[in-house]
Amino acid sequence: xxxxxxxxxxxxxxxxxxxxxxxxxxxxxxxxxxxxxxxxxxxxxxxxxxxxxxxxxxxxxxxxxxxxxxxxxxxxxxxxxxxxxxxxxxxxxxxxxxxxxxxxxxxxxx
Amino acid sequence: xxxxxxxxxxxxxxxxxxxxxxxxxxxxxxxxxxxxxxxxxxxxxxxxxxxxxxxxxxxxxxxxxxxxxxxxxxxxxxxxxxxxxxxxxxxxxxxxxxxxxxxxxxxxxxxxx
Numbered sequence: 201x202x203x204x205x206x207x208x209x210x211x212x213x214x215x216x217x218x219x220x221x222x223x224x225x226x227x228x229x230x231x232x233x234x235x236x237x238x239x240x241x242x243x244x245x246x247x248x249x250x251x252x253x254x255x256x257x258x259x260x261x262x263x264x265x266x267x268x269x270x271x272x273x274x275x276x277x278x279x280x281x282x283x284x285x286x287x288x289x290x291x292x293x294x295x296x297x298x299x300x301x302x303x304x305x306x307x308x309x310x
Numbered sequence: 311x312x313x314x315x316x317x318x319x320x321x322x323x324x325x326x327x328x329x330x331x332x333x334x335x336x337x338x339x340x341x342x343x344x345x346x347x348x349x350x351x352x353x354x355x356x357x358x359x360x361x362x363x364x365x366x367x368x369x370x371x372x373x374x375x376x377x378x379x380x381x382x383x384x385x386x387x388x389x390x391x392x393x394x395x396x397x398x399x400x401x402x403x404x405x406x407x408x409x410x411x412x413x414x415x416x417x418x419x420x421x422x423x
Contacts, residue, residue, distance in 0.1 A: 243314070243400050243414025244353070287353075295366040296343035296358030296404065298412065 201299045202227035202290030209305040212282075218275040220304055222288030225269040231292050233264060235273045237284040238303070244287065247273065278308045311336060314403050314415035322421045328389040331418045335382050335403030342384040343412060344376060347398040359384055360406045388420075396422045 205223040212218040224233065235247040248255055248262045250271070255262045261274040275282055287303040315334045323329050335342050343366075344356040355368040359378035376386040382403075388395055398419050402412035 243402070243417055244412075245414065246411045249411070295360070296341050296402075296406070296412070297355045297366045297368065298343075298345075298353075298402075299355070300345075300353035302352060 201292070201294075202231050204288045204290050204301050206286070206288050206301065206304045208302065209307070212275075212278045212306060212308050214280060214308050214310050215277055218278040218282065218306060218308070220273040220275075220286050220288075220306065221270065222273070223270045224288070224290040227268050227290045228292075229268075231290050233262065233268075233271050234289040234291070234298070235260070235262065236287045236289065236298070236300070237282075238287070239281075239284040244300075247286075278306075280308050280310065282306065283308045314401060314413055316399075316401050316415040316418050318418060319416065320419045320421075322423065323391050324423050325391055325393060327391050328387060329391060329420060330385055330387045331399055331401075331420075333384045333386075333401030333403075333415060335384070335401075336413055339403035339405055339413070340382050341404045341406030342378055342382065343402045343404075344384070344386050345400040345402065346370070347400060347417070348396075353400070356386065391422045393422050396420060 202224045234249040236244040238244040250262045264271045285303040341360045343358040347353045358366040362378045373389045378384045398417045400417045402414045404412045
């Protein structure tokens with residue numbers, strides 16, 4: 201599994217885009233980049249994943265650099281409900297095992 | 311569709327006792343994973359079951375065990391509880407197919423006194 205590095209915390213203004221960086225310089229060719237988030241006192245929630253191409257869904261966009269050494273999760277219009285710890289995970293499919301790191305604590309302020 | 315449910319939500323036990331936690335996955339999901347979350351260690355993978363078979367296991371002592379039933383419901387058991395077992399225990403289900411898109415339950419908060 202790839203070692204991922206994320207900033208420990210970030211602040212974001214409500215209504216603005218939140219850009220969450222993740223470094224995964226050791227990622228191998230068959231390892232996906234997954235993003236999950238955990239709102240306080242709840243279970244983690246899947247956000248998005250990608251391999252090489254940029255991905256977008258109703259929650260967020262994932263931008264992966266061409267060399268795949270880093271990625272950015274973009275929350276286009278942050279709301280107070282987006283306050284959570286965001287986890288970036290780089291790994292292959294491994295039978296239900298997700299390797300969570302420390303994540304980034306994102307606080308969205310009014 | 312109903313989400314992943316875990317029972318009980320809160321539990322208080324004393325050292326040396328054993329505990330069984332239950333998880334009901336989303337209908338149609340055949341894979342169930344268990345995680346332990348503590349402030350010091352974060353989220354750590356315990357084990358995963360698919361079609362009643364344990365396919366993957368994390369680095370936890372043998373006191374932690376689990377099983378899965380034919381309806382995909384799963385239980386985990388912790389025997390001879392220690393103070394350090396106090397944690398939030400999370401269950402997640404998935405289709406068990408290629409991608410690691412897992413759906414987590416709300417967790418069971420276990421306190422060991």
